Amino acid sequence: MFRNGIYxxxxxxxxxxxxDDALFVxxxxxxxxxxxxxxxxxxxxxxxxxxxxxVRVQMTAPPGGEFVTGAIAGPDGAAVDIVSKLDPARxxxxxxxxxxxxxxxxxxAYLGPLPA
Numbered sequence: 108m109f110r111n112g113i114y115x116x117x118x119x120x121x122x123x124x125x126x127d128d129a130l131f132v133x134x135x136x137x138x139x140x141x142x143x144x145x146x147x148x149x150x151x152x153x154x155x156x157x158x159x160x161x162v163r164v165q166m167t168a169p170p171g172g173e174f175v176t177g178a179i180a181g182p183d184g185a186a187v188d189i190v191s192k193l194d195p196a197r198x199x200x201x202x203x204x205x206x207x208x209x210x211x212x213x214x215x216a217y218l219g220p221l222p223a
Contacts, residue, residue, distance in 0.1 A: 108136055108152055108160060108195055109133045109152055109160060109162075109193075109195040110133070110195070110217070110220075111133055111134050111135065111220065111221050112132075112133055112217055112218065112219055112220050112221055113130060113131070113132055113217075113218045113219055113220075113221065114130070114131040114132075114133060114140075114215060114216065114217055114218060115128055115129075115130055115131075115215075115216045115218055116128060116129045116130075116131060116140070116213055116214070116215055116216075117213065117214045117216075118175055118211050118212065118213045118214075119175065119211070119212050120175045120176055120177070120209060120210070120211060120212075121203075121210055121211075121212050123175075123177075125175070127142060127143070127144070127175060128142065128143075129141060129142035129146065129148065130142075131148060132221065133152075134221065136151055136152045137149075137150075137151055138150045138151060138152065138162065138164055140164075144168075144169070144172060144173075145168070145169035145172060146166055146167065146168055146169070146172065147166070147167045148164050148165070148166050148167075149164065149165055149167075150162065150163045150164030150165055150189075151163060152195075155192045156192075158194055158196065159192040159193060159194055160192070160193060160194075160195045161190065161191070161192050162189075162190070162191050162192070162193055163188065163189070163190050164188075164189045164190075165186055165187070165188050165189070166186070166187045166188075166189055166206075167184060167185070167186045168180040168184050168185045168186075168187070169184050170182050170183060170184045172184065172185070174187070174206060174207050174209075175206065175209075175211055176206055176207050176208065176209030176210075176211065177209070178207040178208070178209070187206060187207055189204060189205075189206060190204075191204045191213075193215060198216065198217040199214065199215070199216045199217070200214070200215050201213065201214045201215075202215070
């Protein structure tokens with residue numbers, strides 16, 4: 108399982124040079140996070156195959172929010188499920204995930220432990 112701590116997720120659409128980031132907190136298998144555009148993330152980890160752990164996160168976009176893939180949330184916002192397999196033993200890693208039908212390149216960096 109991923110260790111408790113603060114993580115930075117950098118993400119970009121591989122067809123566009125624009126990039127952005129979000130901060131996540133992992134505590135006892137639960138995940139919460141946010142980005143500067145009003146996206147809110149919540150989810151959990153699960154055991155996947157081999158050395159990888161699965162991460163299932165629901166991203167909630169604000170009304171009219173634009174996803175990195177170019178999709179636009181409706182007037183009530185939108186919720187998107189994101190599932191990925193990552194290596195919890197690595198402090199930095201990259202992956203490609205699917206968001207709203209488009210590929211998104213992510214990098215995951217462990218920033219440090221949670222405050223006591």
